[in-house]
Amino acid sequence: MTIEAFKRAHKIQKEWSVYLKALWYDRQGNWESAHELVDQLGGEKAAWIHAYLHRKEGDIWNADYWYHKANKSRPPLSLEEEWEQLVAYFMA
Numbered sequence: 750m751t752i753e754a755f756k757r758a759h760k761i762q763k764e765w766s767v768y769l770k771a772l773w774y775d776r777q778g779n780w781e782s783a784h785e786l787v788d789q790l791g792g793e794k795a796a797w798i799h800a801y802l803h804r805k806e807g808d809i810w811n812a813d814y815w816y817h818k819a820n821k822s823r824p825p826l827s828l829e830e831e832w833e834q835l836v837a838y839f840m841a
Contacts, residue, residue, distance in 0.1 A: 752836050768839040771798050772832065780806065793819045794839075801831055 761770050767786055774783040784802050787795040800815030805828050816823050824831055 750840060752833055752840070755836055755840070766839060768794055768798055769836070771802075772836055772839065775802065775805070775832065793821075797821060798835060801828075801835060804828065804831075 755769070755773070756776060758773060761773055765773070767790065771783040771786040774780075774786065780802060784799070787798045787802070796815050796819035800812050800819055800821070800823070803809075803815055804812035804823065806812075809823075813823055824834070826834065
């Protein structure tokens with residue numbers, strides 16, 4: 750699947766990872782469902798999406814906390830660019 754096909758998906762596919770499901774919900778404008786999926790997960794992968802979601806929310810302090818947990822820095826990218834970077838990573 751390409752990023753463009755993922756963007757056009759009308760429903761979640763059961764074979765998608767929890768990370769892709771969270772990113773799909775975010776794309777649909779459902780921040781709460783996206784956050785709920787990654788909020789209780791451990792590990793750097795979930796922390797990266799968690800960071801992105803809080804950055805999107807405008808809670809930069811909290812975003813930076815989660816970027817640190819993900820062993821990353823807040824990227825100098827637009828939110829759209831970071832979302833695409835995340836999707837590409839989790840599709841690989």
